[in-house]
Amino acid sequence: MVIRTEGLSFNFGNQQVIKSLNLQVPEGSIYGFLGPNGAGKTTTIKLLLNLLKTQHGSIHIFEQEYHNNRISILSQIGALIEQPAIYAHLTGKENLQNRALLLQVSANRVDEMLSLVQLNGAANKKAGQYSLGMKQRLGIALALLNDPKLLILDEPTNGLDPNGIIEIRELLIKLVSQHQKTVFISSHLLVEVERMATHVGIIDNGELRFQGSVKDLEAISHPQIRIETDNTVDAANLLNRKHYTVTDVTDQYIFVNYTSRDQTAQINTLLIQNGYQVFSIGKQQKDLEKLFLSITQNAA
Template sequence: MVIQTEGLTFNFGSQTVVKSLSLQVPEGSIYGFLGPNGAGKTTTIKLLLNLLQSQEGNIKLFDLDFHANRQEILSQVGSLIEQPAIYGHLTGRENLQNRAILLQASKKRVDEMLSLVRLSQAADKKASKYSLGMKQRLGIALALLSDPKLLILDEPTNGLDPNGIIEIRELLKTLVSEHNKTVFISSHLLGEIERMATHVGIINNGELLFQGEMKDLEAISQPLVHIETTNTVDAANLLTKNSYTVIEINDHYLSVTYQSKEKTGQINALLNKNGYTVYSIHKVQKDLEKLFLDITQTPAK
């Protein structure tokens, strides 16, 4: 295991922010650490990096105890926590160069990182003039500078445009598949984690609700068909009669369990044939809240 924690607990005053967390992050995985804002994701990451001192439990990275092997561990970890930590009065290149001094990385490596995150053009611009997306990319370049075995990224796609998000996703996949890295990535977006993670841990109110491989989560997280139509209540009755499972109804839309493309087409045809106008019909992922409900209601395996 690259990251292994046991009974990790952290209190802010009287409030317990992380409760007895036991993470298992295998080597070569992209581990999606999923949870709503305020669930304790950033706190957990800061505990992993020893920026916060845990009150209970222990942390092992690369099977080494953190306290006894702090420097050895940190030399193999690259991290990006919350907002990227960037000196605004320095240029993008100088920010990397400064970190290169501390990590004894070469100038060539700095240039490679700049081109990797497509900042070569803007390298000599002051970082305070960067857009949020550029800052985020510079933050990722800083995390990758030491060529770490483990990358810990806290909401790295925040503030990125869709192209940027896709690039980061592809980059992380390449790092794992071709360079044998392990990535620990936090997010509050299920869709984002689903697209790249091999493993997933779900945290809510400081507690780990689910941990396992992505395919295990997919079994729980069934997508829905979201239908906007006239007279949703009657339409729902019609669908129920035709043995579709209706999950949710309100004045504007209804949702049924997604089965397949063909079935979705059949629902559309059925509604049309019975005089309901379908304004829209599409597949949606369950949002996190519903997923949490499902998970908490699923008996523990």
């Protein structure tokens, strides 16, 4: 495991913001750390970076504890926490040069990073004049500068336009698949994470509600049959009478729990024989977004 926490808890004063967190982030994974705003994501990240002192429980990074190995652990991590930390009075390039100086990284690496995040054109512009998306990209370049094994990113696509989000996603997938990095990425948006994550942890109110691979997450989401028909209410009543479990009815669609392909065909036949027009019918995974909401809302 690249990150392993056991019983990690943290209090701000009397308020417990992290409750007995057991994170397991395998090597070579993109771990999506999901949770609504205020769930404790940033606090967890600060604990993982030793910016907050561990009060209860333990943190192992690369199977080492911070106690005696702070510098060796931190030298293998690149991080972007909340808004990127950028000196507004320096240019984008100078920001990278300053970090390169501190990390003793060669000057070539600065140019490489600038082209990686496509900031060559704006390299000599003051970072204070950058758009939010450019700042975010510069933040990612700063995090990648020392070629870290583990990348910890806190909401890295905040403020990015759709193109920017796609670029970041592709970059992260490339880093993991081609350069054997591990990425720990927090977000409050599931859609953003489900497209790239291999593993997911869902945190709410400081507690880990779910942890596992994306496949595990999909497995607990029950597939459904979505039927598009002309009179959804009557059709739904008919299906109910025939002992199918209708889970949802909208103006356009009926949703029925999926059991098999044959069952789908039977429903289709049934509806047509009873004079309903079926415009479309098919198996559908329950939206992970809904699952995410149900996991985080059930708890509330």
